[in-house]
Amino acid sequence: EISSIQKQLTEILKLSQLSRSEQVGLLIEQKKIPAQYQVLLQKFNSISFELAKITEKLIGMEQTASPSEETLEDTGNKKSGGEETSAEIEEQPIATPPPDLSPQQVFNMARSDYLKGNFQLAVEGFAIYREHFAESPLADNALYWIGESFFSQNKFEEAIQKFNDFILIYPNGDKIAAAYLKKGISLMKLNKKDEAISVFRLLISKFPLEEETKIAQQKIKELG
Structure with a gap:
């Protein structure tokens, strides 16, 4: 069992070293990119980061502004009530003029x-x-x-x-x-x-x- 654990640790160490070597390789390759393109790459990364933050804010605002189904139902009920009131007003009988008017x-x-x-x-x-x-x-x-x-x-x-x-x-x-x-x-x-x-x-x-x-x-x- 001990030997098995040692083998697993060795494999993990190799993977870690490989990952580090790949990172170093990427850094070396990046240095080969002309300076003007490196500036553009940095700007692109910065813009991507800002867009991510804006997106998070917009999602939060949308969730806050969206009315619940209960609120919509209440609004619909109130509107229906208002329409019934208007109908009742329209059905009121014609008024009678004052008796002293010709x-x-x-x-x-x-x-x-x-x-x-x-x-x-x-x-x-x-x-x-x-x-x-x-x-x-x-x-x-x-x-x-x-x-x-x-x-x-x-x-x-x-x-x-x-x-x-x-x-x-x-x-x-x-x-x-x-x-x-x-x-x-x-x-x-x-x-x-x-x-x-x-x-x-x-x-x-x-x-x-x-x-x-x-x-x-x-x-x-x-x-x-």
Whole structure:
């Protein structure tokens, strides 16, 4: 057993000497490299070392910044809760105007909001008017101005819906030509060229003497 151990120690010593001789050989070979290349080699080694340190820092930062699955789930739950709240708000019934206000005063308040640029308040005001004074002479105008209020907010789909309602419910209303015109312009804004041209042509054929017809003709020229 002792002789076996001695043999193993001898082999280890030989390997150690061989490793040292290889290291010396590498140093000798390195000395043969021209000086300018040795400088480049040193710079390369230095850059590699710095890159390694930067990589370690980036990995540490990424691990710190990555949110846990539990956090993401909590965020999703909170968002879902917020959406439900918005839906509940949209489903709230239309408010009742104060009893001491006349229909004309309610209409004027909504119209005033529109002129001030408070378009969403105007939508709500005109909706209140239509809900509680549906048989009044200005009920058709209230619907038209709801469409105009959506149009002014660049909510063109909603505007088109209200102008369509106006055209269907009040075909003889005093805002009928304007409703056709604004419907056509809303379609233009949505890049629905063919539909817009059809609406403008219908306006021209139905109401050739109205001022809106001149605008419709100009819009058709713009669309080519």
